[in-house]
Amino acid sequence: QxxxxxxxxxxxxxxxxxxxxxxxxxxxxxxxxxxxxQYSGKSPELIMFIYSNGDKEDGRFTAQLNKASQYVxxxxxxSQPSDSATxxxxxxxxxxxxxxxxxxxxxxxxxxxxx
Amino acid sequence: xAGVSQTPSxxxxxxxxxxxxxxxxxxxxxxxxxxxxxxxxxxxxxxxFQGTGAADDSGLPNDRFFAVRPEGSVSTLKIQRTERGDSAxxxxxxSLIADSSQYFGPGTRLLVL
Numbered sequence: 157q158x159x160x161x162x163x164x165x166x167x168x169x170x171x172x173x174x175x176x177x178x179x180x181x182x183x184x185x186x187x188x189x190x191x192x193x194q195y196s197g198k199s200p201e202l203i204m205f206i207y208s209n210g211d212k213e214d215g216r217f218t219a220q221l222n223k224a225s226q227y228v229x230x231x232x233x234x235s236q237p238s239d240s241a242t243x244x245x246x247x248x249x250x251x252x253x254x255x256x257x258x259x260x261x262x263x264x265x266x267x268x269x270x271x
Numbered sequence: 272x273a274g275v276s277q278t279p280s281x282x283x284x285x286x287x288x289x290x291x292x293x294x295x296x297x298x299x300x301x302x303x304x305x306x307x308x309x310x311x312x313x314x315x316x317x318x319x320f321q322g323t324g325a326a327d328d329s330g331l332p333n334d335r336f337f338a339v340r341p342e343g344s345v346s347t348l349k350i351q352r353t354e355r356g357d358s359a360x361x362x363x364x365x366s367l368i369a370d371s372s373q374y375f376g377p378g379t380r381l382l383v384l
Contacts, residue, residue: 160313190372199362199375200314244313257302257369258327261313 158183160247162262169269175232177265179245182226188248189221189228194264195241203243204230235269242266273298275376277363283382284353292348292379296365303346304373305338306362314362320346321369353383 159182169175177191188207192200206212206219206228218231228247232239242264249258276295284290296303302321306314316330320340328338335353340346350357360380364373 164311188370192375199360199378202372202374205372246313257304257319257321257366258316258330259304259306259314259373260316261306263311263313 158186158247158249158260160245160260160262162243162245162265164263164265166266166268169235169267171235171237171269171271173235173269175235175239175267175269177230177232177243177245177267179228179230179262180226181228181245181247181260183247183249183260184223184226186226186247186249189219190246190248190259191217191219191230192244192246192261193239193241194244200244232267235267237269237271240268275363275365275374277361277376277379279379280377281380281382283384285384286353286355288353288383290350290353290381292350292361292363292381294346294348294363294365294376296344296346296363297374300365300367300374301343302366302369302371302373303340304364304366305346305348306364308360308362308378317348319369326369350381353381355383357381358383 220229244264245262246259305317308314318328323343335351338348360378363376366373
């Protein structure tokens with residue numbers, strides 16, 4: 157069974173610090189990786205996606221992918237209390253060399269940014 | 272533009288009843304997905320449509336669950352003989368094509384008493 161693992165937390169960081177969220181996946185053939193943010197009682201909101209090894213930056217967010225280690229992470233710089241949420245890592249399967257629709261999610265990491 | 276919409280936002284039903292949950296995807300999105308999320312867990316895949324056809328229904332837990340998308344736009348998830356274990360938030364997502372990013376609707380919170 158293909159799995160996506162995240163530390164459930166909670167991860168607590170002070171305002172202005174860097175929050176580091178980690179995710180590992182079991183399917184070595186996975187090609188696409190996504191980070192969603194989910195506020196309590198709301199639906200997941202797409203933050204970033206990454207396909208290639210290395211770093212991808214978007215504002216205060218940086219996604220990092222290491223396919224050899226089957227590891228993907230999300231860094232949030234200058235963390236704000238409004239970043240407090242559950243962060244979900246999701247992996248898209250690869251079937252027959254093409255990316256496939258289904259996403260497999262981790263259980264999410266609860267992040268709390270305290271003033 | 273308008274995002275994914277889902278109705279109803281909340282549904283309370285009794286064990287054994289039939290329910291229908293509706294999803295209206297982002298206009299022009301050809302792929303539509305249903306997920307189910309229990310408290311403290313990530314969303315769990317149920318079924319995915321490419322156009323009108325179900326491309327993958329491997330996540331449907333049993334034959335009480337069925338979904339349709341007759342015109343390639345709106346989709347309905349149907350649950351027969353509901354059980355208390357079906358209580359969860361049912362999320363719908365859509366994407367432009369199967370290979371692109373998925374955007375979620377607000378979800379339907381189903382409670383089976």
